[in-house]
Amino acid sequence: MDDLQTVEELEELVRQLSEENKTIPIIVEGAKDIAALRRLELTGEIISFNTGQSVSDFCDIIAQKYRTIILLTDWDWRGGRLGSSIKKHLENRVECNIRYRQMLAHLCACRTVEGIPSWLQTLRKKVQGE
16 A cells, blocks of 8 residues: 555544544543544544543443443554453443554554554655655
């Protein structure tokens, strides 16, 4: 896949994520992830896991409030473990959309949500020949 195609797919994915986020909350690992998604102009509810609670307690609160969430933990080892744990604790209670996490892992050279804006900016400059 060339850089132009990657930029186009990544921008479309972010557009779709932004659209879904208008009605479905996104769960991320921390405040830097929230800031990164805001830089990508996502305006919906974004929830940080890192609030000092156990996975079990966090998931109980999520299950009381939501029927569907977008799970967007980092696609490094730690984020993978956390995402799996959250998904397991929400099983049969909340629908967890992990499609965006999978697609971003495929399209981005970065391994974290907070790295997406910089990666996208770098790719755009490369495509524009800067």
